[in-house]
Amino acid sequence: MAQNRTHRIVLAQPAGGPEVLRIEEQALPAPKADEILIRAAACGVNRPDQIERLGFYPAPKGARPGLGLEVAGEVIETGADVSGFAVGDEVCALVSGGGYSDFVIAKAGATLPRPDGLTLEEAAGLPETVFTVWTNVFESGALQPGETFLVHGGTSGIGTTAIQMAKAHGARVIATAGTAEKCALCRDLGADIAINYREEDYEEICREAGGVDVILDMVGGSYVQKNINIMNPGGRLVSIAFLQGSRCELDLMLVMLKRLTLTGSTLRARPDTEKARIAAAVRDHVLPWIEAGKVRTVIDSRFELDDVRSAHERLDGGQHSGKILLIP
Numbered sequence: 001m002a003q004n005r006t007h008r009i010v011l012a013q014p015a016g017g018p019e020v021l022r023i024e025e026q027a028l029p030a031p032k033a034d035e036i037l038i039r040a041a042a043c044g045v046n047r048p049d050q051i052e053r054l055g056f057y058p059a060p061k062g063a064r065p066g067l068g069l070e071v072a073g074e075v076i077e078t079g080a081d082v083s084g085f086a087v088g089d090e091v092c093a094l095v096s097g098g099g100y101s102d103f104v105i106a107k108a109g110a111t112l113p114r115p116d117g118l119t120l121e122e123a124a125g126l127p128e129t130v131f132t133v134w135t136n137v138f139e140s141g142a143l144q145p146g147e148t149f150l151v152h153g154g155t156s157g158i159g160t161t162a163i164q165m166a167k168a169h170g171a172r173v174i175a176t177a178g179t180a181e182k183c184a185l186c187r188d189l190g191a192d193i194a195i196n197y198r199e200e201d202y203e204e205i206c207r208e209a210g211g212v213d214v215i216l217d218m219v220g221g222s223y224v225q226k227n228i229n230i231m232n233p234g235g236r237l238v239s240i241a242f243l244q245g246s247r248c249e250l251d252l253m254l255v256m257l258k259r260l261t262l263t264g265s266t267l268r269a270r271p272d273t274e275k276a277r278i279a280a281a282v283r284d285h286v287l288p289w290i291e292a293g294k295v296r297t298v299i300d301s302r303f304e305l306d307d308v309r310s311a312h313e314r315l316d317g318g319q320h321s322g323k324i325l326l327i328p
């Protein structure tokens with residue numbers, strides 16, 4: 001069915017600012033036996049796409065060409081070994097490349113049905129953040145109901161999702177963000193405490209709040225020691241990015257005395273079998289929260305696919321809250 005069909009993809013060559021992004025029309029390959037061809041209704045824009053555009057995040061081997069890690073739309077073709085999805089189904093999927101497109105090929109194992117109650121646009125903003133939060137906060141971080149969870153970057157795509165998933169699980173949630181408006185959004189999403197890190201000392205506030213058990217950190221740098229300082233015994237610090245840098249000086253004494261776990265992961269490079277395992281867990285545990293209205297996608301803005309440069313200018317500006325979407 002895909003024969004003789006073309007699709008638009010977005011390339012960043014050479015690496016640089018949003019101005020390097022260009023759309024290229026390419027032949028659309030047929031899906032392999034374990035793949036699904038999706039006619040995209042919307043594609044999510046994520047911070048890792050910016051890092052790739054800047055030339056610091058090469059695509060893993062075997063990834064489809066082009067930027068973009070998530071999509072939602074209608075299944076228009078399935079590979080020979082695919083079961084559980086049929087032509088006409090509405091789905092969302094995590095992909096390791098080529099997600100900014102009108103037609104996207106996804107592994108069936110990393111594809112989910114569009115959750116009831118969400119539009120396809122809302123579903124397009126789910127996979128990258130939900131998979132990341134599930135595997136880091138709930139698997140590596142083993143967050144338990146009643147524990148205190150701290151997420152930095154509370155209004156990022158990841159942060160808005162992490163606040164809601166942790167609350168749905170019964171945790172107490174503290175979030176940091178860079179403006180009063182962003183802090184208000186964190187509270188609207190369920191955060192018990194929101195800290196404007198530009199005006200307040202999050203270390204002091206978390207200590208006064210009784211310490212934290214699990215931290216999802218995307219800042220790194222000077223935050224790492226502060227995070228360690230405020231963790232309760234047995235606490236888990238999960239690093240998923242380093243907006244302030246991946247190098248820091250640490251005093252490991254507290255790690256030992258408080259029996260802390262320092263861990264982290266990246267999603268994109270993980271094997272398909274791992275992504276399929278995470279997808280199955282998301283289906284079992286997170287889709288019910290979404291369908292019960294406890295977790296939703298926060299949409300910041302929508303841009304035409306042809307206007308992808310404006311979408312990345314918005315991402316680079318850092319004023320956004322929640323997800324930026326591309327509409328093919």
Ligand SMILES: NC(=O)c1ccc[n+]([C@@H]2O[C@H](COP(=O)([O-])OP(=O)(O)OC[C@H]3O[C@@H](n4cnc5c(N)ncnc54)[C@H](OP(=O)(O)O)[C@@H]3O)[C@@H](O)[C@H]2O)c1
Nearest residue numbers: 046047153155156157158177178218240241243265266267
């Ligand atoms: N490891 C993984 O598997 C994985 C997967 C997906 C994403 N990530 C990472 O997770 C992070 C969030 O991704 P996203 O797509 O959700 O990002 P996003 O929506 O673009 O948000 C990034 C957030 O970082 C905050 N920020 C920026 N610079 C900061 C600084 N120096 N100190 C403190 N906060 C800062 C900004 O909020 P304020 O205005 O409040 O500062 C913004 O909300 C990114 O760094 C991304 O690379 C990792």
